[in-house]
Amino acid sequence: MARIFPRWTNLVPLALAVALPVGAVAAVGGAWYWFSPKYTDVGYQPKQPVAFSHALHAGRLGMDCRYCHDTAERSGYAAVPSTQTCMNCHAVVKKDSALLEKVRESWESGEALRWQRVHMLPDYAYFNHSAHLAAGVGCVSCHGRIDQMEVVQQKEPLSMSWCLDCHGDPTPNLRPRSEITNMTWDAKAAGYDPSKDATRVRAVQPPQHCSGCHR
């Protein structure tokens, strides 16, 4: 009887027995990382219409975040500043800089600057800046060291599991409300314990049910 399969095919079951689990683990593990926001979203750094440097303004010049993002404590949105906010200074400072050409155009025409969104949540997730700032979560906890970024990029995955990590145990991310915009404040170094903070009128109880964020 002629052999249908050559002799080396005897190794196929063995090879499969090794390759399939390895392949499956690699596929699941790969998807676990490469399909997750840790890979797809972290590091997202779109080109912005104006070469605005947070490292200069928030870092070296030491401007408070809330000078520009002035609605962060009042609204769900930490509004991207209007052109007028830029011109408050740049009508005087560096008023002829070529880098500010588009800002001056916007100021004169009234047309909005078209910034690229960096931190993007899906439409069905209703994040609220004011609630987080009132609880004493610092800007740096979600946005990273903005004061060191020439061009803003996403530092955290902003995924649901990442949100829930903090909603389950917020204490490590809490700080006194006076230090909210401080990029270098360190809870460990400061020895901060929110439960002993006399300025807090209530315990932080982040919602963990669906409608806390989804409506």
Added chain:
Amino acid sequence: MSDENDVVAPTRPQYWRSLDAAAGNTPASRREFPDGADVIEVDDVTRRQFLGIMGASLALAGLSGSACSAIRKPAQEILPYAKRPEDLVPGMPQYFATTAFVGGSVLGLLAKSQDGRPIKVEGNPAHPGSLGGTNAWAQAEVLCLYDPDRSGTPFHGKGAASWDEALGALRGAIDAAKTAGGLGIVMDSRPSPTRRRLVDSIAQQCPGTKLFRTDAWADAAAREAAALVGHAGDVARVDLSTADVIVAIDCDFLGTDGDVVRHARAFASRRVPESPDGARMNRLYVVEPSFSTTGTRADHRLRAKASQGVDFLAALAAQVGLPADAASVSTGRTLAGADAFVAAAASDLKGAGARAVVLVGPRQPAAVHALAALINESLGAVGTTVTWLPDPLPKAQGVVELAAALRAGEVKTLVFLGVNPVYEAAPELGLAELVKAAPFSAHVGNWRDETAAACTWHLAASHWLETWDDLVGSDGRVSFTQPLIAPIHGTSSDNEILARALGDNSDGRALVMATWGFGATGPSEGDWRTALQTGVTSLTPAAVAQATPAPTAAAVPSEAAPAAPAATRDLAVLSAGLAAAAPGEGLELNIVLHPCLADGRYSNNAWMQELPDPMTKLTWGDAAAMSPATAKRLGVSFKERDPLVVDRVTVTLGGRSLELPGLISPGLADDVVVLTMGGGRQDLGRVAKGVGVNACELRQAASPWFAAGATVARAAGRSRLYSTQEHGDLTEPSVGPAFIHPDTPVVRGDLVRETTIAAWAANPQVVRELDVIDPVEEKSLFKDTSPDITEAARGQQWGMAIDLSACVGCNACTIACQAENNIPVVGAERVEDGREMHWIRLDRYYSGSEEDPKAVHQPIPCMQCENAPCEQVCPVAATTHSEDGLNDMAYNRCIGTRYCANNCPYKVRRFNYFNFAAENDAMFRQADTKDDQGYVDKAFQHDAPATLISLQRNPDVTVRFRGVMEKCTYCVQRISRARIDAKVHGDGLVPDGGVTTACQQACPAGAIVFGDLSDTQSRVSRVKASPRNYRMLAELNTQPRTSYLARVHNPNETLEPPAAAPSAHEAAGEHHG
């Protein structure tokens, strides 16, 4: 069913929802998910194939390109303001006080603006016309604002024209009339002093100017009657909060007729027996031909033809008495067969004296209004329930006089302001031809409607959310309309257009300020800002005269000047009017305002088309309604086992006939056929096109609202009505114990509960005794599933109570919810399949005989069960319980199994079978090509309106996609906003009253109370502590957070002796046996 009938005590009415069900048939209601419900042809691809294709394309997308580019969310831009307006905080809504003329009533409103878009209106609690409530019409106005079919440009004939051309033509015509005369101005009843000032100014400059008023709320009869009884130039203001006894004749004062919001609040305040006012419960007698929502609230209701109203009133007058100087007024007739009713009403009226009122509806002739005014005077009600106030409207004539003036050539130049008489007027007047024949005619309005089509010019007017205006409320005080948005289509208000015609180029704001002399001769600029901020003023129209020099008497044409108050009564005219108002023989045709479409101004509003009529539950189309006995006599019937497929009938009156579906409607007077306005719009817009028929084609000029001598004959064929009558049937045996074991007899506590004030006073437990099981027996099958609401550490626990004793069945809650929660419209064909999406529905139950039933409405939102059956069957945990007691729905997790809806005993879950929210989805454009197969989807025949309609959407609520289950959330977005606000500014606890749900806020009657149950002092906790409080289907142990308070009636014992039958408790006891 028969078992239950045997043990039912007379105090426990049997409830039924349709005649078919009352006849003992299992409702032909199809299953909740009918066969083929999930199949629709998309380019000849079925849904199943479609999903297959979709799956394949997703897989391919994953293979091609890198994972990052395929999975990374699409790039988005952020466009901040170049110069952000002061006080505007992105993401935070702004509220502006404004005032609108809606449904014949001036309502003070708070309009919500999100990023510059008005998206919702609420009542202004400080305004006496709304008292914080609204009605369905006011709620629907935001959709009218964004309607892509609303007129945006002037038209000359059939072609678009420029504003310069149109305004130039109008100004030229007015200039010509200054010498030639012959100007006629036809207006609606909007009581705007600024418009009146401008119209007066035109009338002063154009000799012989005639004013006409033709809209449905013109109340010409009441104004004529005021003159007959010595109150010429006045209008009567009725205050129901002081009325102990109300007799309403053909007057739907809680539904369509005039100040319904204010009346609903006042009426309801006297129907809640726990409150100090409600303890002195009022008593309502209603005499009416149709079955209105006001009729459902009657303690005693008499079915009578509209034309018999005069005889009823005459009989009442004979017993109550008339003022001495008018004692001779009589018809000499009485209403046969109503002696006991008349005697009871008369004795109650006399007993209440000054605290009683007789109301007559606007459809009734002047003589009947006058007779009612005399009865009120004789009761001493003037000064308590009735107040005479100066009429804010100029004296004007009606549509009959308009036609006569046109025919006689007295009016050659016509200007229509916000009215549509060509659609509404009796065809015998031939108004369309007369208007077309007029040398100059201009129509100013929101729509290119039938009148606009007949005019040479059409000038698109702004919506009231885009205009400045001033309106005189029913209390005689003015409040201002301020724009929330610049005119979307670049239109002007009718005030501005009138001013342009006079050569005045001021904007609307300057025109209004000039009327009152703000900052000049009148109040200060500061007063103006205060008036805009609060939405109320203490100004009355008398202040206009001081601010602007009044036209001298000689220069004013007689028609425009208010007549000098007549010192005496015109009893001869009154007696002649009463004699002429004799009831006619034979079948009587009644035309009534549509409870949703009104006079047709909401015909192109998809929310209103799909809103079920509170009584007939019809959507998308209308029918000729008649009582079961009349239908039987006329041979009108419906298809066996499918009561929504009805005979078509031909209604004929005065030589004209109209063919439409015939509807058998319980509770109508016999020998009456009732038609609603608002249908048969061919060219108004894409939503209204082809829906229903125009009842006004049968109008008689002499008696526009009802006329005897109609005939109804069966026409060929049958047609389907789109009704929600059988949807969400909670009495199905599949719900409840029988579901657990098929042999378990279905024994159920009454879904709606009613009692009388006497029975309740004698035994406050009368409502709770209807529970099938005692509260102590309510044991959970599941351990620790219900949150312990007394445990303060768990935070606030939300709950709702709905008082059926206050609810007037007006539908405001349904539309408020639709506006707040981005609820889509599905179209007629989908309603037939039971797919309407309303999160709060209004169940209407009849009880008693088919001919003369009582009815009760019950709003049904999600019950937010603590032990929710829906949560237990969701395979993906898309619906779960929140720690504050809400039954959450995570749309993005839902995979559309619909198990939850199947398991919901209250039938409150709604499934997005299709991508309803995306109106211009290609799927629905298929509808146009399938017309010949009867496959018409009226709501979705828009071409590309999505960008405009989507401006209405509430950004705080997810717009749901296809395949997702949704339901009432207790307005969780409002709870979240209040909770975040409390966390930012306070101790994290929302104060009582800090959250109002959309339905609660809209409710004109204040029937819905919402709040924190863990706080025993909160309003909702106190309301729920009433022994009237009961939980629907409590025996299923769902532990619903929404509970109801039983309706309490206040019958007259001579008409309805208290039941001497076994008590309800004994009856309930037999159920167990």
